[in-house]
Amino acid sequence: MSDENILLVDEAFSPIIIEDECEKLKPIITDFIKGYSENKDKPVHEWLGQKMQEHLPERSPTEIKEITNEIIETIELDEKNRASLAEAIANGRSKESWFASETQKATSAMSSQEASQYLSSLDEALQNANESLYGTITTQAGMVSRNPRLDGFIAEQYHAQTFNMNAEASGSQYRAKVLESDGSGYTKNSVDLVIVDGEGKIVRKYQSKYYKDAKATEKAFEHGDYRGQRKLVPEGQDAEMTTKASSVIEAPDGTTSNLLAKSKAEQMRDEAQSGRWNDLNWNEYATKDIAIGIGKQAGYAALQGAAIGVGFDVAQKLWNGEKIEADEVVETAIVSGTDFGIKAAAAGALKVGVEKEIITVIPKGTPASTFANIAFVAIEDAKILGKMMSGELSAKEGIEKIEQTTVATVAGLAAMGKGAVIGAAVGVIFGPVGAAIGGFVGGTVGYMAGSKVGEIIIKGAQKLREVAVKVVKTVTTEVKDVISGVANGIKNIAGGIASLFGF
Numbered sequence: 001m002s003d004e005n006i007l008l009v010d011e012a013f014s015p016i017i018i019e020d021e022c023e024k025l026k027p028i029i030t031d032f033i034k035g036y037s038e039n040k041d042k043p044v045h046e047w048l049g050q051k052m053q054e055h056l057p058e059r060s061p062t063e064i065k066e067i068t069n070e071i072i073e074t075i076e077l078d079e080k081n082r083a084s085l086a087e088a089i090a091n092g093r094s095k096e097s098w099f100a101s102e103t104q105k106a107t108s109a110m111s112s113q114e115a116s117q118y119l120s121s122l123d124e125a126l127q128n129a130n131e132s133l134y135g136t137i138t139t140q141a142g143m144v145s146r147n148p149r150l151d152g153f154i155a156e157q158y159h160a161q162t163f164n165m166n167a168e169a170s171g172s173q174y175r176a177k178v179l180e181s182d183g184s185g186y187t188k189n190s191v192d193l194v195i196v197d198g199e200g201k202i203v204r205k206y207q208s209k210y211y212k213d214a215k216a217t218e219k220a221f222e223h224g225d226y227r228g229q230r231k232l233v234p235e236g237q238d239a240e241m242t243t244k245a246s247s248v249i250e251a252p253d254g255t256t257s258n259l260l261a262k263s264k265a266e267q268m269r270d271e272a273q274s275g276r277w278n279d280l281n282w283n284e285y286a287t288k289d290i291a292i293g294i295g296k297q298a299g300y301a302a303l304q305g306a307a308i309g310v311g312f313d314v315a316q317k318l319w320n321g322e323k324i325e326a327d328e329v330v331e332t333a334i335v336s337g338t339d340f341g342i343k344a345a346a347a348g349a350l351k352v353g354v355e356k357e358i359i360t361v362i363p364k365g366t367p368a369s370t371f372a373n374i375a376f377v378a379i380e381d382a383k384i385l386g387k388m389m390s391g392e393l394s395a396k397e398g399i400e401k402i403e404q405t406t407v408a409t410v411a412g413l414a415a416m417g418k419g420a421v422i423g424a425a426v427g428v429i430f431g432p433v434g435a436a437i438g439g440f441v442g443g444t445v446g447y448m449a450g451s452k453v454g455e456i457i458i459k460g461a462q463k464l465r466e467v468a469v470k471v472v473k474t475v476t477t478e479v480k481d482v483i484s485g486v487a488n489g490i491k492n493i494a495g496g497i498a499s500l501f502g503f
Contacts, residue, residue, distance in 0.1 A: 021360065022314045022440050025353045028055065029444050032345040032352075037329040044072055044344050051345075055352040067368045071347045074372035075340060077416065081408040082380070095407045096295035103291040106415040119290045122414060125426035126297040130304060155210045155265045156192050159232065159249050163195070163257035173198035174251035178292075191229055195251050206249050208232040210265055214240035234262035294414075295407055301430045302406035306381075306399075308432060309465035311439020316458045319447040331449035334386070339379055346375035346441050361433050369416065373409050373429045374438050380405040382442030385460030386453065398464070406430065 032051055039047035049068040056064065081102070088098040107115035156178045163176040176195050193206040207229040211217040214237040221231060221243070231245035238245040248256040333339040350371040353359040362370075381402055388398035409429070413422050428434055439461065447454030 018360070019314050019317070021353075021358055022311075023318055024358045025349070025440075026318055026444060028352055028358070029346060029349040029441065030448065031055075032349040033327070033330060033342060033445065033448050036341040036345040037327050040329055040333075040341060044341055045069065048072070048344050048348055052348055052352070056355060067351060068348075070368040071344055071351070071372045074369040074412065074416075075343050075347070075376055077412045078373065078376040078409055079340065081411045082405065085404055085408045085411075089404070095299065095404055096292045099295035099298070099407050099411055100291035102411040103294070103414045106411075116290060119294060119414075121423055122410075122426065123290060123294045123297060125423035126294060126301060126410070126430065129427055129431040130297060130301050155234075155260055156208050158260050158265070158268070159206075159208070159257040160193055162260075163249055163251075163255065166257070167251070167255045170255060172251060172253055172255040174203070174253065174255055176249055176251075176257065193232065193249060195249060203252060204249070205229045206232045210234055210262055212262065213237070217241070217245075218243065234265070235259040236261065294410070298407045298410040298430070299403040302403045305406070305430065305435035305438075306402060306461075306464045308435040309439060309461050311436040311441070312443045312458050312461040313439075315440050315443025315447065315454075319444070319451075319454060327448050327450075330445065331453060334379075334383055334445070334449050334453065337383070339383075342445060343372070343375045343379050346379065346445060347372040350374060350437070350441070359437070362428055362437075366428065367425070370425050370428055373413070373425070374434050375441060377405055377409055377429070377434070378438035378441040379445060381438065382446055382457050385442075385457050385464065386446070388464070389456045389460040395464075398460075 035047050035051040036044075045065075045068050048071065049064055052068055053059070053061065053064045059067075084102075085095060085098050089095065103119060104115075107118055110118065160176040160178050163174075166172075167174055167176075174195050174197055176193055178193055179191050191205045192208040194202045195204040195206075197203050205228060207221070207224075207226045209217045209220040209231070210233070211220055214233070217233050217237055218241050230249075231241075231243070232249060233241065233245045233247055235247045238247045247259055250256045330342060333342050347368065348371075350359070351366075351368050354362045354366055354371070355364055357364060384393065384398050384401045384405070387393040388395060393401065410426070413425055413429075443454065443458055443461070446457035
């Protein structure tokens with residue numbers, strides 16, 4: 001097998017997409033999409049079930065029905081979440097805040113400890129996916145710290161919440177809050193925490209860095225321009241730094257947050273991930289805050305996934321020179337957004353490809369819902385790339401839409417999955433495998449809508465990839481320095497991508 005036939009991933013250097021396998025999968029996707037096109041006015045379960053049975057004759061009608069229903073139900077949930085998130089953003093909410101609300105609904109029947117442990121496992125799964133994506137983009141082993149990821153978020157939220165408890169107790173008008181993405185993307189050197197007065201006016205801004213010692217923390221501040229922001233550092237490190245810093249946030253009236261040492265932040269992180277925590281510690285750090293952190297992780301996975309364009313490249317290569325008769329039904333569906341059937345067809349084709357062991361990077365027996373989520377993200381992202389190239393969306397708006405698609409899909413997983421199942425699904429859908437196969441699916445569907453549509457989508461993917469790869473490489477040094485806070489690295493990389501797009 002030639003090297004050009006494979007995309008290699010992270011330190012293990014194992015293949016995530018093989019051109020020969022995609023070539024064998026191509027006619028299956030084409031057949032399923034044509035099945036939709038020829039039956040677009042019929043209920044999806046009718047034609048999809050028939051097509052699944054045709055390709056998997058060894059499966060019983062009951063099994064086929066279960067697979068079909070799982071695909072349909074998953075895409076329905078994804079569509080519902082996408083619409084709900086869009087409405088929330090239109091009303092001024094951030095995608096992270098929406099995600100936190102949705103996950104709280106999903107875990108409402110659990111005890112606080114069960115919910116927190118469940119969300120921590122989801123956070124870990126996304127972090128692992130992000131590390132694999134980063135390894136794929138940079139093709140350098142061991143570049144991303146595998147150290148825990150929650151202590152950076154915990155530190156920010158701890159200071160905000162303890163400040164607010166102290167303000168409430170003393171009757172202070174001031175309140176603190178951790179800033180989230182405002183729906184317009186991340187900004188370079190963005191502020192972590194602010195203190196506002198009774199009218200909501202920002203009176204103080206803080207940048208938080210929680211590294212292993214004062215030297216590492218001070219070095220982290222050298223990587224950005226934080227003028228106008230006060231420096232918040234772990235307890236005790238402020239006295240050891242050569243520049244002015246504080247170990248608490250403080251309002252003009254003297255109200256402060258509580259001190260938090262680096263070791264305690266790590267302890268709270270470990271407690272969160274294991275489910276064995278001190279109640280006093282955990283009461284100071286709400287489940288909602290983990291969910292907000294997960295939302296940020298999901299958005300970052302979307303950005304890194306955009307940098308893996310091999311799937312689009314393979315699609316372009318396999319369709320190049322082929323006489324393409326545009327399918328008007330497919331083109332109309334993609335342009336108008338009425339593409340539920342296309343997503344279902346693509347999901348069915350992927351399930352068949354894996355069950356027939358045509359696609360070998362995903363285990364046989366993987367739930368149909370996983371393929372439904374890959375197809376949903378793939379088709380949504382392909383449409384967004386097309387709109388970016390046509391000018392309907394700016395690069396900034398396109399990136400935000402891609403992030404929203406991923407966040408909405410993760411919310412669906414949080415609502416439906418449990419334990420190890422959700423972790424495995426996240427790894428496939430949002431890791432390098434999902435990004436690569438999703439690119440191939442998106443490119444293939446684009447070409448089925450006509451060579452013009454296909455080429456526009458491919459060019460959009462290439463443009464976005466070039467920018468994303470460039471940014472990841474420029475922050476390689478900083479990521480290597482993120483010894484004890486992956487969250488800080490995520491924020492800075494996202495900010496770098498934003499700055500290259502001019503926002």
